[in-house]
Structure formats: C-alpha cells, structure tokens
Amino acid sequence: MLNLHLEVWNDVERGRTQSPNKNGVLLQSQFNKKTPSKLHLQLKEEEHVRQKLAQKVSELTSDLYLKEAELLYCHSQISRYRSEALLLAREAGSLKNHLAEYEYQFECQSKELAALGLEKKTLREELEVTCQEKEELLERWMEEKREEAERINKHNAALERWNSYAGRLNKRLYSRLRQQTWPTTKSQIIQKDLGDQPSPKND
Amino acid sequence: MANEAHGRGEGAGLASNSLELSTSLERSVQTRIFKIIVIGDSNVGKTCLTFRFTGGSFPDKTEATIGVDFREKAVEIEGERIKVQVWDTAGQERFRKSMVEHYYRNVHAVVFVYDVTKMVSFENLKTWIQECNGHRVSASVPRVLVGNKCDLVDQIQVPSNMALKFADAHNMLLFETSAKDPKESQNVDSIFMCLACRLKAQKSLIYWNVEREDGKVRLNQEPDPKTNCPC
Numbered sequence: 001m002l003n004l005h006l007e008v009w010n011d012v013e014r015g016r017t018q019s020p021n022k023n024g025v026l027l028q029s030q031f032n033k034k035t036p037s038k039l040h041l042q043l044k045e046e047e048h049v050r051q052k053l054a055q056k057v058s059e060l061t062s063d064l065y066l067k068e069a070e071l072l073y074c075h076s077q078i079s080r081y082r083s084e085a086l087l088l089a090r091e092a093g094s095l096k097n098h099l100a101e102y103e104y105q106f107e108c109q110s111k112e113l114a115a116l117g118l119e120k121k122t123l124r125e126e127l128e129v130t131c132q133e134k135e136e137l138l139e140r141w142m143e144e145k146r147e148e149a150e151r152i153n154k155h156n157a158a159l160e161r162w163n164s165y166a167g168r169l170n171k172r173l174y175s176r177l178r179q180q181t182w183p184t185t186k187s188q189i190i191q192k193d194l195g196d197q198p199s200p201k202n203d
Numbered sequence: 204m205a206n207e208a209h210g211r212g213e214g215a216g217l218a219s220n221s222l223e224l225s226t227s228l229e230r231s232v233q234t235r236i237f238k239i240i241v242i243g244d245s246n247v248g249k250t251c252l253t254f255r256f257t258g259g260s261f262p263d264k265t266e267a268t269i270g271v272d273f274r275e276k277a278v279e280i281e282g283e284r285i286k287v288q289v290w291d292t293a294g295q296e297r298f299r300k301s302m303v304e305h306y307y308r309n310v311h312a313v314v315f316v317y318d319v320t321k322m323v324s325f326e327n328l329k330t331w332i333q334e335c336n337g338h339r340v341s342a343s344v345p346r347v348l349v350g351n352k353c354d355l356v357d358q359i360q361v362p363s364n365m366a367l368k369f370a371d372a373h374n375m376l377l378f379e380t381s382a383k384d385p386k387e388s389q390n391v392d393s394i395f396m397c398l399a400c401r402l403k404a405q406k407s408l409i410y411w412n413v414e415r416e417d418g419k420v421r422l423n424q425e426p427d428p429k430t431n432c433p434c
Contacts, residue, residue, distance in 0.1 A: 138269065142302070145270030149290075149305035152273060156288070157309055159233050 007044070234277065236286045237402045239395065240306050242331050243316035244324040245294030248351040251382035252316060253291040255391045261383050268293040270302050278396065280403050287399050307338035312345045312398040317366075319350040319379065320358040325366065332373060345401045347376045349394055354381035 241249045245267065254262045257274040272291040277284055292306050293299040299306075315331055317324040328348070335346075348370045350361060363379060370377035376397065380390040 142270050142298070142300075146302055146305060148273070149271055149302065152288070153305060153308045156236050156238055159236060160309075163233060163235060 234284050234286050236288050237311045237399055238288045238290065238309060239312040239314060239398055240290040240292055240310050241314045241316060242292050242306070242335070243294060244318070244321070244327050244331075247294065247316045247318040247321070247324050248382050249294060249316050250291050252314075252349065252351055252380075252391060252394075253289045255382040255388055256287075256395050257289060259388065261385075267295055267298060269298045271299075271306065276395070278399055280396075280399055283403065285399055285403060287395055289395070303334070304338065307335065307340055310340060310344060311402050312347070313340065314347050314349055314394065314398070315375070316349045316351055317361065319353050319361045319366075320355050322360040325350075325361045325369075328369065343405070345398055345405075346373070347378060347394060347398060348373070350377070350379040352381055352383070353379045354384040354387070 241253055243249055250265045250268055250272065251261055253272070253274050254260070254265075257276045268291055270293055274289045274291060276287050276289070278287055279285070290306060290310075293302070313335055315328055315335075317328055319325075348366065350363075350366050353359070363377075366379070367377050378390065378394050380394070381387040382391060
C-alpha cells in the first residue's frame with residue numbers, strides 16, 4: 001500500500017511539471033481545488049482493490065471449478081463406494097449365513113466326531129476281546145489237532161499191530177494145515193510153530 | 204483101518220475149520236495205511252499238492268494250515284487196496300509248535316516241498332531235513348523232494364540241476380511239478396503212488412510176502428506181470 005501511495009504521489013508530481021498545456025493547467029487547478037492527489041490515490045486504490053478482487057474472483061472461480069470437479073469425482077466415488085458397500089454388505093450377509101451354516105456343520109461334526117470316537121473306543125475294546133478270543137480259539141484248535149493227531153497215530157499203530165498179528169495167525173494156521181496134510185513133517189512144523197509164536201510184547 | 208479112517212476124517216474136519224478161520228482172518232485184515240507227511244516252508248503249496256492228490260483239483264482259496272490237516276486216498280497197488288494217509292503239516296512255526304512230534308511218530312514216508320520260484324524255500328530244506336533227522340526218523344523211511352509251482356516258468360529261481368544235486372546228496376527222488384496245472388496232476392499223483400509202491404514193497408517184505416519154511420526164507424509171491432504200480 002505504501003508503494004502504491006508513493007507511486008500515486010510520483011504520478012501527481014510528474015503531471016504538475018510535465019503538462020504546460022491547458023489540460024495541465026486545468027488539472028492543476030482541479031488538484032488545487034479538490035485535493036486531486038487524494039482522489040487519484042483513492043482511485044488507484046480502488047483500481048488496485050478491483051484488480052485484486054478480480055484476481056480473487058478468478059482464483060475463486062478456478063477453485064470453484066476445481067472443487068466442482070472434485071465434488072463430481074467425490075460423487076462418483078461415493079456412488080462407487082456405495083455400490084461396493086452394498087455388494088460387500090450382501091457378501092457379508094452371505095458370509096454370515098455361510099458362517100452360521102459352517103458353525104452348525106461344525107457343531108454337528110463335533111457331535112459326530114465325539115460319537116465316532118466313542119464308537120472307535122468301543123470297537124477297539126471289541127477288537128481286543130475278539131483278538132483274545134481268536135488266540136484262545138487258535139489254542140483250542142491246536143489242542144484239538146494235537147489230540148486228533150494223537151488219535152490217528154494210535155489208530156495207525158493199532159491197525160498195524162492188528163494186521164501184523166492177523167498175518168502171523170494166518171501163517172500159523174497154514175502151517176497147521178500143512179502139518180495135517182503131511183503128517184510126516186509134523187514134528188518139524190511144530191518146531192516151526194513154536195518158533196513163530198508171537199512174543200507178548202509184539203502182540 | 205477104522206481108526207485110521209476116523210483119524211483122516213477128523214483131520215479133514217480140522218483142515219476145513221482151519222481154512223475157514225484162515226479166510227475169516229484174511230477178511231479181518233484191515234486196509235493198510237501208509238502215513239506220509241508233507242513238510243516245507245509256508246506258502247510253498249503243500250496244501251494244494253495234497254488237495255490235488257486226494258481231491259483231484261486245485262483249491263480256489265486256501266488259508267494257512269493250522270496244526271495239521273489229514274487227507275486220505277485209497278489206492279490199489281498190485282491188487283491190494285491201500286490207504287494213503289497224507290498229513291498236510293503247517294509251515295508257519297506258530298501253527299506247528301508242540302505238533303511236530305506227532306508228525307514224525309510212526310511216519311512211513313516224508314515229502315519235502317519247496318517252491319521253485321523262491322530260493323529261500325529251497326535253502327530252508329536243510330532245516331527241514333535236520334528237523335526230520337532230529338525226530339529219529341529212520342533212514343529206511345523213503346523221502347522225496349518236490350519242487351512245486353513249476354508252471355511259473357518266468358519266475359523260476361531254483362534250477363533243476365541244483366535241486367537234483369541236492370536230492371542226490373540226500374538220497375531222495377526229485378519231482379518238479381505244479382499242483383495248479385491240470386496237466387501236471389498225473390505227476391502229482393505219481394509222487395504219492397511212487398512212495399506207496401516203495402512202501403508196499405518194503406512192508407511186504409516185513410509182513411506179507413515172507414514165509415518161513417523149515418527155517419528158510421522164501422518169497423511166496425511171484426512178481427505179477429499185470430502190476431499197476433506207476434513207478
């Protein structure tokens with residue numbers, strides 16, 4: 001402002017010295033009359049203010065455009081975010097439903113797991129009992145087989161003894177038959193019979 | 204004269220009585236039984252082999268033998284009906300404990316079985332022979348060596364010459380056969396029939412065909428040309 005005043009003052013001084021024409025005389029006279037420097041200063045001030053205001057208006061207008069553009073952008077963003085929010089809300093709702101469903105399933109499966117755990121425990125116990133029974137059965141089966149083997153061995157031995165004994169008796173009978181058919185060899189056959197007699201151990 | 208005639212009549216009566224007695228004695232003689240045991244590693248095919256011989260077929264499914272399974276087949280050798288009693292023994296140690304002594308008691312013949320596709324089963328034969336000897340099985344008891352599963356030609360691990368050497372070293376006959384292959388069924392039969400023939404020959408000498416006469420030993424049966432012995 002001080003500069004402006006100084007500038008205006010210099011302009012007035014310059015006008016006084018450099019205008020020897022009629023207008024200069026007139027101006028000088030007007031200055032002289034209504035303190036023209038003051039008015040000029042006021043004018044200049046007004047002009048300056050006007051310029052400043054104009055600049056400010058221009059700045060504000062550009063700001064306004066900018067803000068309007070920003071506002072538009074923000075509106076679009078808001079609309080986008082709104083739609084996104086709606087979508088997310090829907091998704092959240094769906095996820096919530098899923099969560100509830102999963103929670104329910106989890107609960108069911110937990111119960112099922114507990115039941116299966118119990119069943120497994122029971123089955124394990126049963127398996128142990130069955131294994132024990134199997135071992136016992138196997139032992140009994142082996143015992144049965146052992147007895148059967150012993151029985152068969154005894155039967156085989158008895159059969160062999162009987163066959164042997166029957167064969168010897170048969171032979172003795174044949175000898176007697178011969179003895180009766182050829183009495184001359186009687187004494188010899190008797191000797192043979194005595195020799196053929198089965199020992200008590202063998203019979 | 205009358206006494207003599209009477210004596211002759213008495214003698215004839217006695218003779219006829221003796222003949223009747225003799226006939227009834229012959230009838231009372233039961234069919235002889237030859238006990239043959241089949242031993243070897245588990246899964247070599249002992250059960251299938253015995254099943255093939257006694258049943259004439261290959262079993263679809265077999266379980267591990269527990270203790271012992273008894274199978275019998277009546278065969279006729281040289282006009283005599285003989286029962287071949289096959290003892291199919293367990294190969295797994297846990298299924299044969301405390302049974303072993305029964306296997307070897309009064310055994311007439313032993314069949315050692317190995318799997319031609321498993322060298323281990325052949326190598327283990329030594330153990331089986333040791334076990335057999337350990338139970339005081341007489342050296343006169345016939346023993347045969349059987350290589351089973353010879354139908355699996357691509358998988359054979361035990362060469363025939365190796366098995367033959369082993370069999371010779373232990374004075375055994377060697378048979379390579381397959382219980383599964385129907386073409387080999389005759390071969391399976393011949394294992395047991397061969398043993399039965401040998402046993403019959405042995406036992407005949409002991410009980411039947413030997414007759415003493417005045418302190419001399421005479422074989423009273425002439426060899427039959429119509430013999431049906433497969434050996």
